[in-house]
Amino acid sequence: MPHFPRLKSLIDVDVAIIGGGITGITAAYLLSKAGKKVALLEKEILCSGATGLTTAFLTQSVDTDFSELVEMYGTRKASAIAKSHQYAVDRVEDIIRKNKIDCEFVRCSNYSYALDENDAEDLQDETKVMKELGIKARFKEDNKLKFENQGYIEIPRQAKFHPLKYLSALSKITSANGAQIFEKTEVKEIRGNGPYALKTPSGEVYAQQIIVATYAPFNKKMYFKKAFYDTYVFELKVRKGILKEGIYEDTMDPYHYFRVDRKGTYDRIIIGGEDHRSDIPVNDSKNFQALKQYIKQVFPDIRYRIIRKWDGPIVEPVDGLAYIGPHKDKNIFYATGFSGNGMTYGTLAAHIITNEILGKADAQIRKFASVYDARRMPTFKQLMHKGKDYTRELFHGAVRNSLKYEKGKA
Ligand SMILES: Cc1cc2nc3c(=O)[nH]c(=O)nc-3n(C[C@H](O)[C@H](O)[C@H](O)COP(=O)(O)OP(=O)(O)OC[C@H]3O[C@@H](n4cnc5c(N)ncnc54)[C@H](O)[C@@H]3O)c2cc1C
Secondary structure, X not given: OOOOOOOOOEEEEEEEEEOOOHHXXXXXXXXHHOOOOEEEEOOOOOOOOHHHOOOOEEOOOXXXXXXXXXXXXXXXXXXXXXXXXXXXXXXXXXXXXXXXXXXXXXXXXXXXXXXXXXXXXXXXXXXXXXXXXXXXOEEEOOOOOOOOOOOEEEEEEEEEOOHHHHHHHHHHHHHHOOOEEEOOOOOOEEEOOOOEEXXXXXXXEEEEEEXXXXXXXXXXXXXXXXXXXXXXXXXEEXXXXXXXOEEEEEOOOOOEEEEEEEEOOEEEEEEEEEEEEOOOXXXXXXXXXXXXXXXXXXXXXXXEXXXXXXXXXXXXXXXXXXXXXXXXXOOEEEEEOOOOOHHHHHHHHHHHHHHHHOOOOOHHHHHHHHHOEOOOOOOHHHHHHHHHHHHHHHHHOHHHHHHHOOOOOO
16 A cells, blocks of 8 residues: 555645545545545555455345345335445446556345255345346356355356455545555544544644544444454465355355455465454454354365464444435535455445536436435334344354354464
8 A cells, every 4th residue: 555644734625534544545535536635544555454454255146135125115215225235346447447446346146045945045035136136146056166055046147356455546546646655654533523533633624524434433332233243364375276266155144255366376365254253252263263163164275385274353233224315414424334244345435425516417327326315314124134144144153153162272
């Protein structure tokens, strides 16, 4: 990543963006391109938050099943959710092409696979719902995935990329567009009712509008956040061609996900899962052991070498959808609650908020904005739906791992 100075003075801008991950950098890029005077303030260095830890699937196959989203939000909204994520995948590709960014962007299929027959039946039902919502999904039972499964959904034209290569280039372009980017600059407080004063230990920014792109808002008690989750990841080196290139997830609760990348003389698999609430004290090593066990179960014949392992935070919203836009004050915009879909949500949030700041009347983006409105109140039915999911996840993941594995063995 390129490096930027610490804020050391008093500056005046149209829009101040707090947080230098995919959401903040994309918003800074779009606004500076449109001629706005922008300051981007990052407390550490760019992409030191969740964006630096991501596995970077770009997909409309979101964490909550579409059959559930239809029950919770109805067909019209569920269809808009599906379209909004595909819109975000396409926008990332547009930005890459327009700016000729070399960042390993590859169009590929998303595969949701079932390891048992009951889950395969559910996937068949899910495929029908997806098709009704306009997703080009197909249920398949062939051997093309090259590992044992009971059936899978294939969604074509999804994508994967290297987010840091993408955002490194985008932040340089954004800076060249005239946006002022500051690192090691933590916003401690927002004062005023517009224009606003953003206080940092080394300087101050005055702004007409603010985007809070800090993953979870730092300045607000978040009633819309269910919890922080931890997710665990291994990067593996394997022999070339043993699996199809693509992005994959299973149907378990908590679920597992992996991507297969072609790398010159070998292939890389980045595989993750075993998510649990961060406030539940489960020793990390037990979750890594569970993930290793899963690799053994699904790929019994594949020989691999572990290159790296890490874990990272996921912000889960109470009702399964991100919160994007103003909350109480119409000039302070939020973007949070992205679950495991923040590459698309972050891109989408940047487009929705930019559209609003620039006063554009793009009907499609306005429709997306209404679905993710940060002022909405979740209904009892929506809370119950997600509540059931989260409870299942807890007992099949964190609690099981805690009882089954020994501390410090991963
Ligand atoms: C292991 C893992 C795998 C994932 N896999 C996927 C995936 O395959 N596909 C997908 O779509 N999503 C995935 N996600 C989710 C996705 O990575 C995140 O949702 C996304 O990166 C969030 O981007 P962001 O810009 O909103 O937040 P962040 O990247 O967290 O950026 C927020 C920034 O704000 C800064 N900040 C915080 N407070 C302040 C302050 N007061 N002042 C100044 N700066 C501040 C932080 O330092 C940070 O750099 C994954 C996440 C993890 C952890």
